[in-house]
Amino acid sequence: MIVLYLIMILYFLVIIALIYGFSKVKKFQSADISPKTKFSIIVPFRNEAAHLPLLLKSLSELHYPMHLFEVFLVNDASTDGFEMPCCEFKTTVLNNRRISNAPKKDALLTAIQVIKTEWIVSTDADCVVNPNWLKTLDCFIQNKNPEMIVGAVTYKTEASFLHHFQQLYLASLQGATMGSFGIKIPFMCNGANFAYTKSLFEKLNGFEGNATIASGDDVFLLQKAIANFPEKVCYLKSEKAIVVTKPLDNWNDLWFQSVRWASKTTSYQSRYGQFLGLVVFGGNFCWLLGLGFFLSGMITFKIGFPLLMTKFLIDGILIYSTNLFLKTPTRHLIFGSLLYPFFSVSVALYSVFFGSYEWKGRRFTK
Numbered sequence: 001m002i003v004l005y006l007i008m009i010l011y012f013l014v015i016i017a018l019i020y021g022f023s024k025v026k027k028f029q030s031a032d033i034s035p036k037t038k039f040s041i042i043v044p045f046r047n048e049a050a051h052l053p054l055l056l057k058s059l060s061e062l063h064y065p066m067h068l069f070e071v072f073l074v075n076d077a078s079t080d081g082f083e084m085p086c087c088e089f090k091t092t093v094l095n096n097r098r099i100s101n102a103p104k105k106d107a108l109l110t111a112i113q114v115i116k117t118e119w120i121v122s123t124d125a126d127c128v129v130n131p132n133w134l135k136t137l138d139c140f141i142q143n144k145n146p147e148m149i150v151g152a153v154t155y156k157t158e159a160s161f162l163h164h165f166q167q168l169y170l171a172s173l174q175g176a177t178m179g180s181f182g183i184k185i186p187f188m189c190n191g192a193n194f195a196y197t198k199s200l201f202e203k204l205n206g207f208e209g210n211a212t213i214a215s216g217d218d219v220f221l222l223q224k225a226i227a228n229f230p231e232k233v234c235y236l237k238s239e240k241a242i243v244v245t246k247p248l249d250n251w252n253d254l255w256f257q258s259v260r261w262a263s264k265t266t267s268y269q270s271r272y273g274q275f276l277g278l279v280v281f282g283g284n285f286c287w288l289l290g291l292g293f294f295l296s297g298m299i300t301f302k303i304g305f306p307l308l309m310t311k312f313l314i315d316g317i318l319i320y321s322t323n324l325f326l327k328t329p330t331r332h333l334i335f336g337s338l339l340y341p342f343f344s345v346s347v348a349l350y351s352v353f354f355g356s357y358e359w360k361g362r363r364f365t366k
Helices: 002-024 052-060 103-112 133-144 161-182 198-203 217-228 251-262 271-295 301-326 333-353
Strands: 039-045 069-075 090-095 119-122 127-129 148-150 153-155 194-197 233-235 243-245 357-359 362-364
Touching: 002 161, 002 271, 002 301, 039 052, 039 103, 039 133, 052 069, 052 127, 069 103, 090 103, 103 217, 119 133, 119 198, 133 148, 148 217, 153 161, 161 233, 161 251, 161 271, 161 301, 161 333, 194 198, 194 217, 198 217, 217 233, 251 333, 251 357, 271 301, 271 333, 301 333
Parallel strands: 039 069, 039 119, 069 090, 148 233, 153 243
Antiparallel strands: 119 194, 127 243, 148 194, 357 362
C-alpha cells in the first residue's frame, strides 16, 4: 500500500511539473514581415484519397507566396486509385522507396533525397493546416533562428464520445510535449506538424539507429537533435500554426494506433522520456489498484476518494489548459478520465508483452 501511495505522489509531482512547464512556454506573436524562407512540405500517404484533397485545398489557401513552397506527396503503395488534382503551387508525387521496416521513414527519406530547399516540413495526409501556418513558421525562423521546430496538433471532433476521448488523449500528449519544453527536458513531438533543416537532418544521420522501429520518425529525430544540438530545437506555441487532423472512427483502429505509439517508448533515447512513460504507466496502474481497493473496502473513503480525485483534478488541469490553447472543447472529461487508465494500462501491457499491431493494412511486430 505504501508503494502505491509513493508512485501516485511521484505521478502527481510529474504532472504538476508539466503543468508548470506548459505555463512557461510563451505564445509566439508573429509580426508582419516579408517572407523569406523556402519550404518543402512532405506528405507521406497510403490510401488517403478521401483526405488528401482537403489537405491540398488548405495548402492552396495558405497566406504565403506560392513560389516559396513546394509539396512532395510520397505514395506508399496506395490501392485506392488516388488521382492528383491540379494545384496552383508546385507539387511532386513520388513513389516510396522501401529500404527498412519503417514505411513512413522511408517515405520521408525518399523526398528528402530530392528536395533542394533547406527547410523541411512534415504533415499527414489527413490534416488541414491553418492559413497562416507557413507565415508563422517563417516569422519564427527569422526571429529565433532554430533548426528544428515542434508545433501543435489537434483533432476536428464530432459529437461522438470516441472522438472526444481521442481528443482528451491527444490533449494529454500535447500538454506533456509543451510542458516538457517549458521545463527544458523536451522528448516528444508530432510528425503532423514538425519542421527541421535538411542540414540538421544530415548532421544527425537522419533516421539511422531506429530504422527497425516502424513508428517514431518524429520522436527519435527530435531526441537525437536534443542530445546533440539542444539550443537549435524550439517549440512554436501559436494558434496560427496549429494543424488539425482527423480522429479515428472505430475503437479497433484507435487501439492499434495507441499500441503503435506505445511500442516505441522503450527505445527512447531520452532518459526523461523513458522515466515519464514509466511514471504515467505506474500512475494509471496504481489508480486502478486504488480503485479496486476502494471498491472492495480495503481502503477507507477518507483515503481512497481523495487519492482517486487528485489524479482526476491534476490530469484535468493539464488537459483543459491544453484544449484551451488548441481552441478545442473539453467534453466527456469525467467518463473519459475514468476509462483512460483501463485503456492506457491495457495498451502498455499489450505493447510490452506482444507488440504486434496492424496499421494501414499492414502488420508490424516488435
